[in-house]
Amino acid sequence: MNKPIRVVSVFCLVLFLALLVNASYLMYVRADSLSDDPRNRRIITATFSRERGAILVGKEAIARSVPSDDKYKFQRTYSQPYKYAPITGYFSWYGQTGVESSQNSVLAGDDSRLFVTRLVDMLSNSDPKGGNVQLATNAAAQDAAWDGLEGLPGDAQGAVVALEPTTGRVLAMASTPTFDPNKLASHDFGAVADLSKELNADPREPLINRAIGTTLPPGSTFKLVTAAAAIESGNYDADSQVPGGYRFKLPQSSTTVGNYDGGNCGGRRITLTQALQVSCNVTFMSLANELGVDAMAEQAEAFGFNDTSLEDLGGQAESLYPRDLDPPQTALSGIGQSSVTATPLQMAMVAAAIANDGDVMRPYVVDEVRAANLSVLDRTDPQSISKAISSTTAEELTTMMVATVDSGTATPAQIPGVQVAGKTGTAQSTADRPPYAWFVSFAPADNPQVAVAVLVQSSDTSRSEIGGGRLGGPIAKAVMEAVINQ
């Protein structure tokens, strides 16, 4: 009977080997994908129970974990919840958004850059602590942006983005209406679920970070892109004579489109500078028509359209300049209408590129990653994405934008003693909806420190009062001042 016993032995060996191999496969190879499963509550409970790192602006921790009495040990708190919610996002039992999500591995202490800290924690048998995230945000600029949006009449929907042109640093990013991440971080999960349902159902979309998550027609602010394309084509400069007048007849169509105020832009032939100053629709429609869809699209893409560039914040919508526009649509795209859509961040990138000699810098909100003891582990290096326009084109556009602030539509952004470059926009949406007010600018014009884009999607302003300059100008001005005066 010994031979079959040996066969049975070999068979048992095979069974046990299969168990060993499968256990190794499960607990080593599959472990990561199991941990990434959103239904894996263990990971969340563990992160929830751990001392999560802080999110810092300057020296202030705008998000940190404080000891709590319940079984989760730590409670996430946000010191300035509404103001910073679009950047920090929230950290709830059900999930994370914003920097809480994109930097989760650092904050939770799982990141490989924290390896040494983790090893020390393990050896000293102390609970693991998460790393800290230092934001690029400038507190004063963020205050100005938030106060500006809060100061809008009624239940305004809007967003502000401020960039440092030479680096791409996001100095400010505010969006309204917004939400209180403290309430979503609560350990009362039932209340959190209810609130989250409520926020998701809210027609005012408080959970959306409008600065990067909402794309709308950029309106006249897009004329900067049209002007850039025109100058880059080599046929135009700031003093070139361009068509003005009352109306532009769209190609292949009998429709004509007039200027915003119904005027004639100051004559049948005006300079390009004048055209930008008064935001002449006729001029930019005819320029776009002349340049054609390809040249326009290339210029828009050089500024960052049809792409997402903000890597350390989720939820970025792609700003669009479709390449399949027909001639009438192309003409309309010259004034930021038709199917052209942009986020406030994208328009801030356009302004920042003009301010930065034509270099488009990759925007970023996370400046540094630090260990719990504040030693710097990683720093974001400014990175150029593309050369959108030549330096001379940038210079000419700057001069034109300065003229627009000095004596054009953008006068509300004037700052005494500082040269400001700006452009307004008032974008039509549908007939029954008020237009969107835009404003982009940078300052000081000769040594740019800050570029801003402001979008007011809706507010309680009467329709006739809406204008990019009137609504957005003062907010942009306040943000620029906050940065310059430091």
Added chain:
Amino acid sequence: MSQTGTLMGFVHRRRRGAELFLLVLALMVGIGAYAAVGLGVEGVVPADLVGYGGWLTALIVAAHITVRIVAPYADPVLLPLVAALNGLGLAVIRRLDLTYEANGLAQHTFARQQLTWMTLGVILFIATLVLLRDHRVLQRFTYTAGLLGILLLILPFLPLVGREINGARIWINVAGFSFQPGEVAKVLLVIAFAGYLVLHRDALALAGRRVVFIDLPRGRDLGPILAMFGVSMMILVLQNDLGSSLLFFGLFLAMLYVATERPGWLVVGGLLFGAGALAAYTFVGNVQNRFNFWLHPMDHYDDTPGSYQLVEALFGQGWGGLIGRGFGNGFPERVPFAYSDFIISTIGEELGLSAIMAVILCYGLIVERALRIALISRDGFGKLLAVGLGAIVALQVFVVVGGVTGLIPLTGLTTPFLSYGGSSLVANWVIVALLLRVSDQARRPAPRLDPVDDAGEDSESTQVVKLR
């Protein structure tokens, strides 16, 4: 066969000292794990560590002394392996108890009950070794054991005593105590199979005809295999217990193969079981579900019935990784029945892959020891008994651990010695006692048949040779 020991001039050593040394290591595992549970979950060494450790030590030492006295030649590795597994299981169950208690669950004294069951198990272990001095005595009870085994399997169907728990009708309830008679039935059935097969092995082995390359058994000899097949299917369909069904049939097939040395039986049995499983898959919803949950566990997480339990177990084990989270730092209580069927996932989560491997290796060694006992055993009955008992452990471990780690469809079986469960623990301690008994017989030096000194005055009378 019976003279192997002396013919080769090889005498097995008793190795009781080695057993004692290994038992000390095993106790360190059990008591150390219990202390670690207290430290990890509550932050302090448990107050009852001395009492608990003393009790555990007393049980193990009592078992060891019994072996020393009544089975001095028994295998020295089996008892330490079992002691380590039982100790680890107790600690892990205690760890879950603490969390159940913290979460306000009514049932949170599983560890204490398990210790009581272990005490009973050790008492039965001692009783078995003391009362059963020669395993061949069991051969007399072939049909009694078989009948009793079948009866125990049927018991859960009887009204009054039978209970259905979690969809499987495998429990009986007598005077407030729940018991799984199937756990005891499997030991009785091994005895019955071994007795039957030793008697009928020639008929089963020699008669038959050759088809292509395989010797197929005669039709009339298919009787026992068909009967066992029927019992297995009955368990599967009526009791909704895929695991036990697989266990009984696999066990019978292994013993049949060893007894007859004919692979043809494996083919016939395999085909039969395949057909039965296919039929069960087609007609029994539960089996179909289990199969689906196994193939696509992630898709049925939220269904009822669904794969929640399995997926949570997989999550836990994945999270445990190579070295685990440490006692108290995981969430094994998220897995329903973590203290019984799913104790392996708790070990995986908090002690990691390294501990899972250690546990699997311990089981592997138990099986290896059982099969080694079968190899060196001098009588056919002992061989078959050892093979059967080893096969039970091997199949049960494979089915449970394979199910919990997602290798095969999940079935409800306990992990021997680790899982909470009185019937299983007691039955497994008896299995070890039987294995030690067979091994004592096998390793013991063969009786000396020296010529008797005829000078004595009663040289004329008949010499009585004592055979053991």
